[in-house]
Amino acid sequence: MAEALLDAPSPIATSRHADRNRIRALLAQPKVVFAGGFILFLIMLAVFAPLIAPRDPLEQDLLAGTLPPMGFTGAEPGFLLGTDDLGRDVLSRLIFGTRIALIVAFVASALAALLGTLLGLFAGYFRGATDAAVSRLVEIWMAFPPVLLSILVVAIMGAGVGSVIAAIAIIDWTRFARVVRTETMAQAQADYVVAARVLGFGRLAILFREVLPNVAPVLLALLTLEMGIAVIVEAILSFVGLSVSSDTPTWGGMIAQGRQIIHQAWWVFAAPLAALFATVLAFNQVGDGLRRALDPVMQR
């Protein structure tokens, strides 16, 4: 119709889907590309560990104990990052340690997110008694010392990856609940929620179909940050021996071990520490990049 001409043409890009714009904005940040690439690399290491690792991580060779990494005097070929006091190859243990680290990172954060998001959504949307109950629960829960709580969980469930994941999920859901609750309260005020009510949609339908997609960006950014936290918590728990059995290599376990022989073989301590640092940094960068990429879209 001719009158449609009178509307000013939209200055926004003509791309059909806003998602494509967001992905573009995300990939435009170099740190996201690097960090994301690094995480993908770690995933590859974890999945193909038996094929990539040069040696069996559990194989002990007392004749090849405490060999330094390549480039240092006394190093032997075949042990790129040296060996620990039992002659086990540090690099192979590091690679296999990726498995535990990533499993915990993804599963634990997903569970914490699921629990926290559900409670946060209900609290923020239904307000009143539901909100009061959830908020009270969050306050009380956060008052528990997390370390004691995780020890309790592991004591009940026994040591192992499962208990580590459970401990993290049980402790960290409150972080998600608080953020999601605030974001939900803000979104629930929007006119489009009122519009959905006027159109006749039920309250639950509105919560999951209208509000949740708008809470998702914040949630996603928080999720990647939580992954970094989960990796650290796992490392701490295995450091204190509450994680998996000492045979299976974990970065935390390697750090604990390395601490004891730090003067003879500092690399046993340093290598997993560096890996830990790099991994957490990578998750943080991706999370930060996600937040940035998703925000400007909303401001238009």
Added chain:
Amino acid sequence: MTAPLLSVSHLSAVSSRDGEGAILRDVSLSVARGEVHGIVGESGAGKSTIVKAILGILPGGIRLTGGAIALEGRDLLALDPDARRHVLGAEVALIPQDPLTALNPGRRIGGQLTDGMRLWRGLSGKAAEDRALALLHDVQMREPARVMRAYPHELSGGMRQRVLIAAAFALDPKLVIADEPTTALDVTVQKQILRLIRSLQEQHGTGVIFVTHNLGVVAQICDRATLLYMGRVMEQEATATLLERPRHPYTRALIAACPRYDRPGQDLTPIPADVIAACRAEIASLDPGEASHG
């Protein structure tokens, strides 16, 4: 013929964000001493750009590409930023659109009113305060002393706007720019504010530039008006002539699109597409590098 108070000649501006799209196209207007001049147009016409150009507060993405702005004959664009600040601070005042964001929520009204006086007129604290009280009385505030001690959020929208009007006239400026000052107000309050601006203007002999998109407001408060469309002047006349005997088809179409409570069962006619097309053609034909066109 005395020199005009403010003269804008052949002002052009582009936006560096939209790929050098033109924001102002060869705009000229002049405001005489004691005249209320309306700048009228719809959103995006360039009204606030002209105001910002005069005040020297153009945002980073907008750049002047030609023309001059002279206050009492003095070329404002030729001055360096400091000198310009001196001239504008003392001689030109602004009544902004949104009274809420224009006032600092963390400071009392009294302090905000006396700022300008102490800075530009060198008044002492006490003298400035007395003058501020007198001004609040002029703008018909009922309890000036209480208002001086109040914070912005304690006042209603109309009261806040009166404070801003008081602040504008505090320095006895030669020119007051009112940037859509009644848009955010109820219609009964709007009338009071318009009356106030007009009476202060007559009292002080100030020139006023009144920016608005409302033709009714233009009719009742402006002596002359400049009608803008897409950054170009479509018509520039004494108000009565503009509204009663409009020459440009855009002006006629705009007047016809205004709803009126005194016209029963009127079928509003939106601006016809061919009028818009004609305006755009007119603008396009003048575009290629035409800076000095009569």
Added chain:
Amino acid sequence: MADVLIDARGVVVAYAGQRTLSGRRLPPRPVLHGVDLTIGRGETVGIVGESGSGKTTLGRALIGLLRPADGSIRFDGNDIVGLPEMAMRPLRRRMQMIFQDPMSSLNPRRTIRSILSDPLLLHAIAADRASAERRVQAVMERVGLPLALLDRYPHELSGGQRQRVGIARAVVLRPDFVLADEIVSGLDVSTQAQVLKLLGELKRELHLAMAFISHDLSVVRTLCDRVYVLSAGRVVEQGRCEAVFKAPAHAYTRALIDAIPLPVVDAGWLTRQSVVAG
């Protein structure tokens, strides 16, 4: 006398009192003090008032978004006050709303197609996506929007286009009643004229009853058959538009009309005083 579709009697709305710092709960603040209002089928009624008059609250009560503390609101004979959501749903299809700010009333994460077709599927007006698509395309054409916009997201449209989507959404269900809450405030004169013209055509074609909330009496005069003037939560005047505008009975109405500047030079307008009641 038109067949009555909406009949509101003695509507009282009060917002819960605030809690003071000491923990005391202040008495509830009344916003509407017993308002009576009727809207006939196919009739357009203006609800006019300044800020604080309660007009928005009245609109929301009429459409069942908030529950009055007292009074009754009948839609086609059904009292909707206190009606549970499930019973309300079939009625919701027949009463729709257009919002003032189209940016915030369209979900930024849904495509225009989704926004327009979901209500059709919810109320089973369209049996499947294909028939929903047909109706959506028809309504898009009716409001003058190109079909290509269906794949876009709200932020990719201009303000005027978004407002049209809001109107399309309100009429796609073919309701009996539409509430328009300040939908042209803040629009340019030209866009406003387009929207009002579209609305006028739609209400005639679909025989819609409409409640048009506005602070702008000139706009109300253009579109409405009858008008209610609200001040401080009470109806101070009501009647057919011609009568009220030609000879306003209440001082507040007179003040309101008098305060509107017409685009005609009137030397005495500025100084002409009108005593504002209450």
